[in-house]
Amino acid sequence: MRRIVVRSSPVHGRGVFALTRIRAGEKILEYKGKLVSWQEAQRQYARSAAEDGHTFFFDLDDGRVIDGAQGGNSARWINHSCAPNCESEQEGSRVFIHALRDIEPGSEVFIDYLLFVEGRQSAALKQLYACRCKASQCRGTMLAPRR
Numbered sequence: 001m002r003r004i005v006v007r008s009s010p011v012h013g014r015g016v017f018a019l020t021r022i023r024a025g026e027k028i029l030e031y032k033g034k035l036v037s038w039q040e041a042q043r044q045y046a047r048s049a050a051e052d053g054h055t056f057f058f059d060l061d062d063g064r065v066i067d068g069a070q071g072g073n074s075a076r077w078i079n080h081s082c083a084p085n086c087e088s089e090q091e092g093s094r095v096f097i098h099a100l101r102d103i104e105p106g107s108e109v110f111i112d113y114l115l116f117v118e119g120r121q122s123a124a125l126k127q128l129y130a131c132r133c134k135a136s137q138c139r140g141t142m143l144a145p146r147r
């Protein structure tokens, strides 16, 4: 039985929604896509310009990136929230999305992307990754806080 569905989201573009009740700790799906270097991801990004602000990149902790635009699955439509109900867990060079708390049918699935961007964060970049999650603790951006 399918547990999730992709449909238009009130937060942004398309989103992923629970079809059934998902319990805290459950593995929901894998974030699939082509494994590329950070440099390749930047070139890819420049080409596609991520026109609607949907990022399909998932940063791995070794600096490589999963590009969900190439061979990705529904996970690439998961929207960002600063108060997410799911989290990503890296297992080797694969990434799985787990529920952080119980998710009711019809609820949208969110993760905190904590995107890392090298170099200067231009106004255009900040605009592109602006967060509209409306959580009370929203930090206003999908980018990771500066270390």
Ligand SMILES: [Zn+2]
Pocket (backbone or CB within 6 Å): 081, 082, 083, 131, 132, 133, 134, 135, 137, 138, 139, 140, 141
């Ligand atoms: Zn936010």
